[in-house]
Amino acid sequence: MNVLAIAFLLSLVGGQLLGWTIWPGVVVYAHDILLVLLLVWAYATQIMDGTRVRLLHSLYAFFFVGLASLVLHISLFGGTLTFLSSLYLLRWFIYVEVYVLVASKKQKFPWAEWLYASSVLFAAVGLVQYLLYPDLRNLTYLGWDPHYYRLFSTLLDPNFAGIILVLGFFLGFGFIKRRPLLIVSELLLFAAFLLTYSRSSYLAFIAGIVTYACITKQRQLALGLLLLFFGAIAVLPLRDVDILRVNRLDSAVARLGNWERGMDLFGESPLIGWGFNTLRFVQTQRHWVDDTQIVSRAGGGLDNSFIFLLATTGVVGLASYLWILNSIILSARRNAVLLVSLAAIIVHAFFVNSLFYPWVMIWLWILAGAAERVQASGDT
Template identity: 30%
Template sequence: MLFYFLFYLTFLLFSLGQLGRFSLYNQQINFYLYEIFLGLLLIILFFKYRLEPLKEVWKKYKVIFVFILILFTSLLIGFSQYTLFENAVGSLYLIRLLLYLGYWGYLGYWIKKSPGSKKTIKTSLNIFVVLTVITTITQYLLYPDLRNLFYQGWDPHLFRAFGVFFDTAIAGTIYGMIFLFTNQLIIKTIFLAFLVLSFSRSIYLSITIALLYEFIKKIPRLRPAERDFARNDRGGVKKITIFFIFFLFLILIAPKPAGEGVNLTRTFSIVSRLKDYQEGANLFIKKPILGYGYNRLRYVRNIQDSHAGASFSSSYMTVLVSAGLIGLISLIGLISQIWKHSKNARVLIVFLGTMSLFDNVLLHPFILFLAGVLFILFDR
């Protein structure tokens, strides 16, 4: 009973988003309430199953261990060039990543060994979905202006849907993941609307590519032996087409009261990202093999008072600079392995992989947590 209580509580606290965040040392150290209970769940599962889940992960995803080893090596190299505090903060990013990857492995093993666990996860996910609907609608109607938190490092979003996540890219990614996962028409429609109201063009592009992938995958086969299968897929093609047309319609009618944020032809964010990529490329050239260490980027970039100081506007660039070319290759290898073993979840990989070109979503704790649940549910 305690385990199930902690599981539901973890999802409940996860639904708080940034409201459940605690920051220390001028935002250099951040953690979320739900991560405390996530750690407790992982400890309980570890004592229950010992190393068996890790053995299962090793069989299918050896590259995960290679990826972690490379990140650790990148952090170890150059250790003497930074203060003890800076190294400690950098190490916390790696520890957090280990927490989430461990959670993926043990959660998947728990579902495999406990027949009723899938129902528990779905119920927890439904709680998160309902609370996200409530908080997003409340935020959009009653708190559409985030400019008063600009001094804390948040972007000054105005008349955009960001819920309790305070970031349209992260919020939009979460909305997109739920949209792609659920089969419930009402939920799908609501989250598509939220996605549109984020006014994030990178989200628009990513969801378009994901829908295009699904469309191509479901195009009826022409060979006679596959005609029956093709008939079953025609309905899927029609649904995707309808949702895409509805998506375009929502973009056209979405209210755009005021502000540059809702202007889809804005150029400021494009210029800002290009500068960010250029900075990352310049840093990469100086240390191309193993980078500066995962994750010391806030000290390398000398951005110590921002919640986003430890990343670039791309997960790939973040890994490339912090762990070098070897780190990026191992990350791509990890994504390839997940693609190979998660056939039903490939649309999520397409969506997240595309979105990660424009924002650091793959390594964000909210995305890591939710993706772990959805990847497992997609393929079971």
């Protein structure tokens, strides 16, 4: 198991570079394949048997709501498009299995340590990218946004790269006793995070630090980190490029328009939405995106996870997912790393669809599983 688990976690560093499009809009990543192999091994060796997890009911509730939202709209999209949309719900369910695996007391793999190592490696690759390949505009024909002079690492998106770096930085709080090596790693993550110039990630960082101060009472450390953050922001190189300015308006206006479309869709089908992950086809039918954008990296989503839930699964889906988040908070208790990370993800999810981004989902489920295993060990 250890070899497969290590390969799975390190494959996350490959990001979008280790992804293969098997159908327009359907991508399989290296970590997907390795995760399936890992889960097959886990089931074959019965390592997950008998594992009782506290999120079980809320997870099943959301899965069946998502499935119902697709079935109810099969007449609108047809069998093929409904099947393609259901693949992402299947991916979500497979990622949830990571949570069950990590929570199992029958395995002793150091998930947090290797996850942290992968984030540090991701940051190092990102810094090399920032120095050697800072311009993504030559890949716009493949559907990527034209980011330049920003760190986007192997995810090819500074916003998602930013939240992974923030999560890595906060995970380092759990290894506070290993200071010499930890300081170097945390500085690497912090520097890489700053160079994303991602406002959503900056806000996620602030939310995480404030949460950390509230639940640990270490207000001096939190204040010091915030002062360091704002001081670093003040001296970041801008290169006279508008896209690097924190107060840039173009993307904010575009995001507001994106939210408005999502709320319009929710207003038309408020109870159960339009079907989980069907937005690519809904927007194409309405000519909100042209036919060539059906392979776009952004044509199938909304820049807000909660509006995404409302538009695709309605109030029922949003309520069931809020049940999951609330269950995580209740199960975390005094686990500072999980609570801080969850706060950062939730804030980030108001600006991009973080809650359903593969790398963020994997992070969240590993942290939730690790916290539950530690708590279960303490209760026995």
